Amino acid sequence: MRAARCTEYGSPGGLSVVELDGLRPGPGEVLVHVHAAAVNFPDVLLVANSYQVPAPLPFTPGSEFAGVVAELGPGVSGPPVGSPVAGAVLTGAFAEQVVVPVASLRQVPEGLDMVHAAAFHVTYATAYHSLVTVGRGTAGEWVAVLGAAGGVGSAAVDIATRLGMRVVAAASSQQRLMVARKLGAEAGVDYVHEDLKVRTRELTGGEGVHLVIDPVGGDHAEAALRALRRGGRFVTVGYADGKIPRIPLNLVLLKDLVVRGFEIRTVRQYAPDAVAAADRALAAMVRDGMRPLVSRVHPLAGVATALTDVAERRTTGKVVLDLTS
Ligand SMILES: NC(=O)c1ccc[n+]([C@@H]2O[C@H](COP(=O)([O-])OP(=O)(O)OC[C@H]3O[C@@H](n4cnc5c(N)ncnc54)[C@H](OP(=O)(O)O)[C@@H]3O)[C@@H](O)[C@H]2O)c1
Known part of the structure; x- marks a missing residue:
């Protein structure tokens, strides 16, 4: 099978595509023929060896995929061979085959093709939980979304x-x-050329937003926190900026703010009911026509370019690798 390979930590430009032996599923595992795999920011961090969890060399990057069940391992009774499935792993998805624990597979929401199914879950579930499960956002409230053209940001908008x-x-x-x-944003702030706090307050009639969704971090985080109204909620989701912000706690005290975090990798363990509710809500939105914004589809041979574009902030929405071409 063809697979992307990282043999040295560093920039994604060093990734190559190689031929590897086919995979077989072990006990509790499923072999999936991957049709499409989405690029996520942590893939870039894993290749650079700057993610929270290291991937030992050599490895095949890729953390989110959609494909078809090809073989069930010992002790696994389903989903049936031939079913469409999607899933998330730490590494291994930028390949024609991936082996995953059966528990990590999910159904493809009805109406999504393979490219959109691969691009859907991580960003849309993260955005939903940040907005609703953790952020407690409700209709009519103002929400500021940072990195609003990126994967998580566009999903949140x-x-x-x-x-x-x-x-x-x-x-x-x-x-x-x-x-x-x-995608529906009512107003926008260019946070490179405009003051995020001042402009956000102006746009919301002087009071500020009720909720901030922040997948970017860096200096924008404090500016966004200052753009909250009294009692507002701030959800920290990621640090695409590269700098983890440190927030002066007096800002939280003075306006009675709530600061919370969200992490998709662990939510299923500690909040299974919230996950089920989010999956139902997202499936209904897909039935209503919601689709992730896929701005570019590359063949597997374009893996280095695809990850470099994400690393260098050139992409909008999601970038997907088509493993069938
Ligand atoms: N907590 C979770 O469960 C969870 C789940 C998924 C992702 N994440 C994290 O959330 C973050 C965003 O993920 P994503 O998939 O939305 O990534 P993405 O598609 O690459 O978007 C990130 C956005 O951040 C902005 N940005 C600001 N400074 C940047 C920099 N130095 N380099 C790159 N982008 C920069 C960019 O928008 P502008 O150019 O417009 O500023 C970009 O659109 C990542 O840190 C990721 O690890 C967390």
Whole structure:
């Protein structure tokens, strides 16, 4: 089978595509023929060896995929061979085959093709839980979404709009803000050229937003926290900026703010009911026509370019590898 390979930590430009032996599933595992795999920011971090969890060399990167069940391992009774499935792993998805524990597979929401199924779960579930499960966002509230043209950000804009929230998108250029406007954002702040706190307050009638969704971190986090109104909620989701922000706690005290975090990798263990509710809500939105924003599809041979574009902030929405071409 063909697979992307990381043989040395560093920039994604060093990734290559090689021929490897086919895989077999062990006990409790399933072999999936991968049709499409989405690029996520942590894939870049794993290749650079700067993710929380290291991947020993050599390894095949890729953490999110959609495909078809090809073989069940000992002790596994389903899903049947031939079923469409999607899943998330730490590594291994940028390959024609991946072996995963059966528990990590999920059904493909009805109506999604393989490319959109691969691009859906990580960003949309993260955005939903950040907005609703943790952020407690409700219709009519203002929500500021940072990195609003990125994977998590665009999903958050899309879902918040569908739930009747009023979105202030924040991104690094007018062109990127336009992406968020098309997904339903009511207003935008170019946080490179404008003051995020001042502009967000102006756009919300002087009071500030009720909720912040922050997958970016860095200096934007404190500015966004300062753009909250009294009693507002701040959800920290990721640090695409590279710098983990340190927040002066007096800001939290002075306005009675709530700061919470969300992590998709562990939510299923500690909040299974919330996961089931989110999956139902997201499936209903897909039935209503919601689709992740896929801005580019590369063949597997384009893996280095695909990850480099994500690392260098050139992409909007999701970038997907098509393993069938
Ligand atoms: N907590 C969770 O469960 C969870 C789940 C998924 C992802 N994440 C994390 O959330 C973050 C965003 O993920 P994503 O999939 O949305 O990534 P993405 O598609 O690459 O988007 C990240 C956005 O961050 C902004 N950004 C600001 N500074 C940047 C920099 N130095 N390099 C790259 N981007 C920068 C960019 O928008 P502008 O150019 O407009 O600023 C970009 O669109 C990552 O840290 C990821 O690990 C967390």
